[in-house]
Amino acid sequence: MSEPAVLLEADFDPKVKAYWIWQPVLILAIFIVTLPLAVIYALIANFVIDRYLENLRCTLTERTLDIKKGILNRVESTIPLEKITDLQLFQGPIMRFFGLHGFKVETAGQSSPTGGSLVNIVGIVDTKAFRKAVLEQRDRMALGAAAAPATRPADAASEDGSTIELLTEIRDSLQRIEQSLGR
Secondary structure, eight states: OOOOOEEEEOOBOTHHHHHHHHHHHHHHHHSGGGHHHHHHHHHHHHHHHHHHHHHOEEEEESSEEEEEEOSSSOEEEEEEGGGEEEEEEEOOHHHHHHTOOEEEEEETTOOOTTSSOSEEEEOBTTHHHHHHHHHHHHHHHHHOTTOOOOOSOHHHHHTOHHHHHHHHHHHHHHHHHHHHHTO
16 A cells, blocks of 8 residues: 655744743742752753654645654554544643644544543644645545546536436435325
């Protein structure tokens, strides 16, 4: 079986690194007792986040949304587009400060250990456009793999004699069934 064609590869905003460093630092700095932890975290996080970003991928293919992430425990998620029910955008106050968005992938029959969304992704460049591309590809898949924009006008379809004949035959059959059922 051949590999599906890659339609879009997400790029990650460099500001996501600053967001991932400063969000915990700000939360830890709120409490005076945890201020030393904030400093230690900031020093270690710089290296760890670089490694994490090297391994972070989000790829839209013809049939799936592929997400790869992790440093020690690498996670690869392949989400079939037909199972995606929503890509929910989110943006907290710190994310707003850095100009970042995130989205949560929600699927039909999802089974996340926390009961929330299946996958969260933060920091994709132009998250709204990426989300729109995924949803549009999902809709194209729902219409069929060969679905393309209609090339003939709607009134041309109504002039198709075989279609009208078939629909008339179906209507007549349904009327006979209703009569035999006594309705």
